[in-house]
Amino acid sequence: MIELKAVSKVYRTGQVEVYALRGIDLLVEKGAFVAVMGASGSGKSTLMNIVGCLDLPTSGRYLLDGVDVQELSDNELAEIRNRKIGFVFQSFNLIPRTTSLQNVELPLAYAGLSAERRQRALAALAAVGLENRARHQPSELSGGQQQRVAVARALVTDPSILLADEPTGNLDTEASLEIMRLLVELNQAGRTVVLITHEEDIAGFARRVVRLRDGLIVSDQPQEQKVWAGP
Amino acid sequence: MSVQEALRVALAALTANRLRSALSMLGILIGVAAVILLVAVGNGASISISSQVQQLGSNLIVIFPANQQSGGVSQGFGTARTLTAEDAQALDDPSNAPDVFAVMPVTTVEVTMQHQEQNWVTTLSGATEDYAQMQNRDMSAGWFFTDTEVRSSAKVVVLGQTVVDNLFGGDPAAAIGQSVKIQRQSFRVTGVLASKGTGGLINQDNVAVIPITTSWNYLVGGRRKNISSILVQANDADTVEAAQQEATQILLERRKLSDISEADFQVLSQQSLLQQVRQITGVLTIFLGAIAAISLIVGGIGIMNIMLVTVTERTREIGIRKAIGAKRRDVLLQFLIESMSLAGVGGLLGIVAGVGLSALAASVIGSLSSGSLPPPVVSIPSVVLAFGVSVGIGLFFGIYPANRAARLRPIEALRYE
Numbered sequence: 144m145i146e147l148k149a150v151s152k153v154y155r156t157g158q159v160e161v162y163a164l165r166g167i168d169l170l171v172e173k174g175a176f177v178a179v180m181g182a183s184g185s186g187k188s189t190l191m192n193i194v195g196c197l198d199l200p201t202s203g204r205y206l207l208d209g210v211d212v213q214e215l216s217d218n219e220l221a222e223i224r225n226r227k228i229g230f231v232f233q234s235f236n237l238i239p240r241t242t243s244l245q246n247v248e249l250p251l252a253y254a255g256l257s258a259e260r261r262q263r264a265l266a267a268l269a270a271v272g273l274e275n276r277a278r279h280q281p282s283e284l285s286g287g288q289q290q291r292v293a294v295a296r297a298l299v300t301d302p303s304i305l306l307a308d309e310p311t312g313n314l315d316t317e318a319s320l321e322i323m324r325l326l327v328e329l330n331q332a333g334r335t336v337v338l339i340t341h342e343e344d345i346a347g348f349a350r351r352v353v354r355l356r357d358g359l360i361v362s363d364q365p366q367e368q369k370v371w372a373g374p
Numbered sequence: 375m376s377v378q379e380a381l382r383v384a385l386a387a388l389t390a391n392r393l394r395s396a397l398s399m400l401g402i403l404i405g406v407a408a409v410i411l412l413v414a415v416g417n418g419a420s421i422s423i424s425s426q427v428q429q430l431g432s433n434l435i436v437i438f439p440a441n442q443q444s445g446g447v448s449q450g451f452g453t454a455r456t457l458t459a460e461d462a463q464a465l466d467d468p469s470n471a472p473d474v475f476a477v478m479p480v481t482t483v484e485v486t487m488q489h490q491e492q493n494w495v496t497t498l499s500g501a502t503e504d505y506a507q508m509q510n511r512d513m514s515a516g517w518f519f520t521d522t523e524v525r526s527s528a529k530v531v532v533l534g535q536t537v538v539d540n541l542f543g544g545d546p547a548a549a550i551g552q553s554v555k556i557q558r559q560s561f562r563v564t565g566v567l568a569s570k571g572t573g574g575l576i577n578q579d580n581v582a583v584i585p586i587t588t589s590w591n592y593l594v595g596g597r598r599k600n601i602s603s604i605l606v607q608a609n610d611a612d613t614v615e616a617a618q619q620e621a622t623q624i625l626l627e628r629r630k631l632s633d634i635s636e637a638d639f640q641v642l643s644q645q646s647l648l649q650q651v652r653q654i655t656g657v658l659t660i661f662l663g664a665i666a667a668i669s670l671i672v673g674g675i676g677i678m679n680i681m682l683v684t685v686t687e688r689t690r691e692i693g694i695r696k697a698i699g700a701k702r703r704d705v706l707l708q709f710l711i712e713s714m715s716l717a718g719v720g721g722l723l724g725i726v727a728g729v730g731l732s733a734l735a736a737s738v739i740g741s742l743s744s745g746s747l748p749p750p751v752v753s754i755p756s757v758v759l760a761f762g763v764s765v766g767i768g769l770f771f772g773i774y775p776a777n778r779a780a781r782l783r784p785i786e787a788l789r790y791e
Contacts, residue, residue: 225699253699
């Protein structure tokens with residue numbers, strides 16, 4: 144469960160103070176599917192970074208499954224990012240010059256596993272339909288395939304939360320729908336999904352939409368999830 | 375992530391950009407090769423000189439007057455007034471010097487030897503019948519003179535191969551029984567010493583030996599019964615030091631002195647000579663190695679430089695790794711292993727280059743100087759040390775870049791273009 148209480152984030156660049164978030168209160172229960180929307184500069188990426196333990200709030204509290212993340216050490220935060228949270232980025236962020244399989248294995252390597260690593264990685268690749276691209280490097284894959292590998296990497300440690308920052312931003316329509324289908328499936332299997340997007344179409348796949356403007360939540364509405372009606 | 379794993383990842387990263395890796399390890403490669411080569415040069419000189427000193431015979435002690443130049447076997451033992459025949463006799467006393475096996479007084483002088491129309495300048499030694507045994511020499515023809523001939527001051531001479539080459543055309547058998555003239559007196563050749571090679575500091579074949587009594591009785595200056603040196607043979611290699619001390623003691627007592635530094639003689643054993651030689655060449659070798667080691671440091675700086683560039687280039691990648699769960703330690707380890715692999719591979723290649731160059735130099739020097747310059751000999755400890763140091767350099771100079779990588783904040787790293 145994700146709980147933000149009066150979370151603010153201030154950046155200081157020289158003399159100028161930038162308020163990226165101005166007191167966010169947010170509660171996301173297990174198994175939710177939330178879309179976070181807003182214009183550029185609304186703070187949605189900052190929010191995602193804080194939820195994903197990549198950054199710490201300047202003030203307020205972030206409780207992840209009841210634990211205040213500010214009380215955790217760097218290593219503990221790294222472990223959370225490894226086991227509890229899976230990231231999917233707009234620019235895929237796969238490690239170049241390594242194969243899909245090695246990319247997907249990486250979180251397991253950092254988790255200290257060695258024996259079952261290969262198997263689990265192959266299973267994750269199979270779950271996104273790319274087991275026959277295991278030996279390809281990112282440069283040999285299309286955008287959609289790369290993002291699917293990224294999704295496989297995100298779920299290889301079986302995290303309870305998936306965070307996707309504009310996952311379809313660099314993809315064409317068909318690839319975008321593929322990715323969204325995967326996310327919906329993963330959500331139905333019990334994972335919490337928080338998605339940043341600026342496209343209404345994509346946001347339609349969520350069951351709740353949170354809109355940000357200038358660092359504040361301006362609306363937070365449940366909605367009918369779009370039903371997947373594809374080939 | 376295990377070390378093995380990290381090693382694989384590091385090697386993959388190095389082979390990904392082969393030109394850059396090759397150029398960055400060049401400094402280490404050259405440094406290691408230079409260390410190995412220069413140490414080999416020093417080592418070769420040491421081995422060469424040591425083996426020549428060893429040819430003197432490991433049980434041998436040489437006593438010679440102190441006003442002579444010391445340390446150099448190549449120096450002639452000129453006219454000596456401070457060592458006497460009585461000194462030699464005193465050393466031969468088993469009750470005073472139980473570890474002494476044999477004593478031989480020696481006179482040395484340069485003479486021109488003549489046979490028919492040929493002249494040849496050689497070093498003439500006056501010695502006793504123990505000469506061949508003490509100097510570790512075999513006969514290639516004839517016999518060495520006997521104690522009877524010493525007692526009777528017989529005019530007999532034993533020649534070295536170089537003298538035979540120049541006066542008798544090279545065949546030892548042809549020289550036996552012939553007569554040569556030394557200081558216008560006739561001597562009969564009774565034997566030829568087997569060749570000990572001409573390489574190195576002294577030519578051991580350009581010698582002639584006559585009984586010391588003959589040199590006292592018949593050669594110029596002999597009336598003074600001068601002695602250039604006294605050779606003392608210890609019972610065996612283990613008792614050399616004891617014999618050395620006994621001989622020193624006896625001679626000091628005869629002169630009513632208590633301290634060797636006041637004495638007019640010097641006692642040198644092959645062992646102490648060897649020690650001196652090893653010390654000097656050891657210092658020389660270390661000096662050469664240290665100079666070469668400076669280039670290793672330069673190589674290390676090169677590695678640090680390239681690792682800093684690598685870390686900056688891969689900032690985004692570091693951010694990704696941290697985002698998916700890499701801890702600071704994981705990132706530190708990754709880049710440390712990369713820098714150590716870089717240095718290690720450079721070190722290995724440097725070893726190959728250093729050993730190869732030493733072998734090349736050995737064959738070139740061998741053919742150019744026909745044996746008088748010592749060839750480089752690779753010293754195994756230098757190889758191991760150089761490799762260990764290169765990996766250590768990879769570690770030391772890699773720490774700063776690896777630390778910078780480990781300390782990157784994930785989101786800042788992810789945002790890096």
